[in-house]
Amino acid sequence: MPHKVTKPTIRPDAQKVALIVDDSRAQRLIFAKHLQGWGYRTHEAGSGLHALEACSTQHFDLILSDWMMPEMDGLEFCRAFRAMQGDRYSYFILLTSKNDKTAVAEGLDVGADDFLPKPVSPVELRARITAGERLLAMEREVRAALEELQNLYDALDRDLMEARRLQQSLIRKRQHNFEGNTLSLLLQSSGHVGGDMVGTFIISTARIGVYAIDVSGHGVAAAMLGARVAGLFSGGEHHQNIVLIRDPGTGKPRAGAPHEVAARINDLMLEEFDTETYLTVVYADIDLRTGRLRLVQAGHPHPVIQRADGRIEYIGEGGLPIGLIPNASFATIEAQLMPGDRLLLYSDGITECTNQHAEEFGEEGLKTALAKLAHLKGVEFVDALKWELLHWSGKDEFEDDVSGALFEFNHAMQAPNAPPRYYRGVPVET
Structure with a gap:
């Protein structure tokens, strides 16, 4: 259901209130009568x-004050009134026998809206008050519009907070265990929601898929597209996963190669997809038995392998982003993971x-962080990497979405005696 936004109640016909300030009781009575x-x-x-x-x-719509008074003059x-004034505006008229420009400038400087020379003409007083009423009416309209905008903003902010919770819920858990091998996920949006997504799914009894997606742009549109593409790797219904391809030669379903x-x-x-947005992605097919x-x-930053002995290897050649060129070709890259x-x-x-000097963290910065945090594992590592990055930036929040997927190959998995994956009753070749 749509949010119901309550408009502020404005009563232009409500009786206006005036404050008359004068050390002469007779003058106060005359002005009060008018x-x-x-x-x-x-x-x-x-x-x-x-x-x-x-x-x-109390709030006063109009303040009519004499200039010359004992204890505290007009x-x-x-000056003191303007310093303590709240959100609602009061129209302030100073009454003075001074008519030099310096006095007028001084009065305007402390916050007076208008001046009337003494003795005061009732006709001129009425005209000045009418001008002030027009200003107050506009002020009420602006205040009402701002209040309505604030209500709309609050409703939008609640929607975005809910969208953030929903996006985070797409990552059901941050760490996955595959017979002692672990996958840890990091997702930190720069705003309420973002276009980055990371996740995993099971391909077969001994193979998993891991993906990292980065949609161009930020905000709700990027988040919706990121979630839609991540849904293509759904682990819920195997036959709905985009990785599954029916082999044209055998007619049997199989897990497609990453470039496919x-x-x-x-x-x-x-x-x-009716969009002009593009995205980058890395999709990895990992054999848990062999590494x-x-x-x-596809346009995503170079994946990095940290070897058991600490060596750092960046792999890949970049590739084209997704969604730019029809019939684009992509390449499958192969590497071997060893225990550790x-x-x-x-x-x-x-x-x-x-950082504050406009220097990028870069691949060298990541390489340094990997070496520094090599003793940490799993979620502890990806969280420490996030804090390392925040410390580098010198800011409290990221300007861009930050995401990552860390797979730790601890040992070769023994193939279990489990049934193969099925697609509509047919075993999937893996």
Whole structure:
């Protein structure tokens, strides 16, 4: 259901309230008679100090103040009143026998809206008050519009907070265990929601798929497209996963090679997704029995392997982003993971993060961080990497979405005696 936004109640016909400030009781009575005849409810104060006390407990639409008064004159009262004034505006008229330009400038400087020379003409007083009423009416309209905008903003902010929770819920858990081998996920949006997504799914009894997606742009549109593409790797219904391809030769379903998967997503982006947005992706097919790694890099930053002995290897050649060129070709890259090695897929929010000197973290910065944090494992590592990046930036929040997927190959998995994956009753070749 849509949010119901309550508009503020504005009563232009409500009786206006005026404060008359003058050390002469006779003058106060004269002004009160005029103002009451013009529809005002009036209050009186014999000095600036008494007027300030009244203003501290009640709002006045109009303040009519003499300049020359004992204890606190009208100028000092106006200055003190403007300093304590709340959100609602009061129209302030100073009454003075001074007519030099310096006095007028001084009064305007402390916050007076208008001046009337003494003795005051009732006709001129009425005209000046009418001008002030027009200003107050506009102020009420602006305040009402701002209040309505604030209500709309609050409703939008609640929607975005809910969208953030929903996006985070797409990562059901941050760490996955595959017979002692672990995958740890990091997702930190620069705003409420972002276009980065990371995740995993089971291909077969001994193979997993890991993906990292970065949609161009930020905000809700990028988040929706990122979630839609991540849904193509759904682990819920195996036959709905975009990785599954029916072999044209045998007619049997099989897990497509990474470059085939990238090509299928590219075709979907251009043919079925009504968007001009593009995205980058890394999709990795990992054999848990052998450590064999096959992946496609489509415009995403270079995946990095940290060997058990600490060596750092960046792999891949870049590749084209998804959604730019029809019939784009992609390449499957192969690498071998040994026990103790780990693979990190990450978004450019890490390498392109800048510090206060506009220097990028870069691949060298990531390499240094990997070495520094080599003793940490799993979620502890990806969280420490995030804090390392924040420390580098010198900021409290990231300017771009930050995401990553860390796979740690601890040992070769023994193939279990489990049934193969099925597609509509047919075993999937793996």
